[in-house]
Amino acid sequence: MLLEIKNLHVKYGNVEALHGVNIQVDEGEIVTILGANGAGKSTTLLAISGLVSVTSGQILFRGDALHRMSADKIVRAGITQSPEGRRVFSTLTVRENLNLGAFTANDPGRVRKTLGWIYELFPRLEERREQLAGTLSGGEQQMLAMGRALMANPKILLLDEPSLGLAPILVRTIFDTVREINRSGVTVILVEQNARVALKLAHRGYVMEVGNIVLADSADALLSDADVQNAYLGGKK
Known part of the structure; x- marks a missing residue:
């Protein structure tokens, strides 16, 4: 198992946001976390990234205790996040934003190779590499946020609402x-x-x-689950 979250509790002041969350992620998977606003989805990602403190429970990455690591050490361990709302550095260029994503890297050759791969994934970023990030469209900023997270060559990429505010063709x-x-x-x-x-x-x-986690299953099973269809998919299609 690559990542295991065990009985995770997180509080914001006196308000408990996570009440004993358990999640498992195997290597090579895409695992999605669904839920309404305020359900605790983003808090779960922030806890994995070390950006909010864990009240109790464990977050284990290949058996190592992430919940005892600082955020920068978690990046070095191999986990990066593309945050909700993109949060690009608007006064820096596309290339400068991407370089910041590689701040933990110490192999210039690998950084160049990774940058080339990101430009292959997102050709628009190469076209805009000297443009200020704040002048990009919403879709381009999302590409940049994802590219920046990939610059550290993560084993796990955390994506928080990547389609938020984007046109359907860009979502695709x-x-x-x-x-x-x-x-x-x-x-x-x-x-x-x-x-x-x-x-x-x-x-x-x-x-x-x-x-709380109230349901866990294969993606196909969740797609065909009547409760999931009614709550999150607008009824059966």
């Missing part, structure tokens, strides 16, 4: 690229409001409600 492009990234050997954990697209992409899925 982004998810086709996620599939290609996964085929290259990167395991993906995907938080996504577009449940139907996410489940068609993923191998397995978890459904969260108010800080």
Whole structure:
């Protein structure tokens, strides 16, 4: 098993956001986490990344305790995140944003190779490499956020709402690229409001409600589950 979350609790002040979450991710999978706003999906990703403190429970990456590591050590261990809302550095160029994603790398040759691969995945970024990130379209900024996360050559890529605010044709492009990234050997954990697209992409899925995992199954099984259809897929199609 590549990643295991065991009985995870997270609090924001006196409010508990996660109430004993259990998730397992095997190497090579795309695993999606579904749920309404406020269910705890993003908090789960932030806990994996070391960006929120764990109250109790464990996050294990190949048996190592991520919940005891700082955020930069988690990146060095092989886990990076493309955050909700993209959060690119708007006053820096595309190339400068990508270079920041490689801040943990110490092999210039590998950085160049990775940059070339990202430009193959996202040709638009190469075209815009000297353009300020703040002047990019929403879709281009999403590509940049994903490319920046990939610059560290992660074993696991965390994607938080990659389709948010994008036109349908761009959503298709982004998810086709996620599939290609996964085929290259990167395991993906995907938080996504577009449940139907996410489940068609993923191998397995978890459904969260108010800080709890309430359902876990293969993506195909979740797609055909009547409760999931009614709650997240707009009824049976």
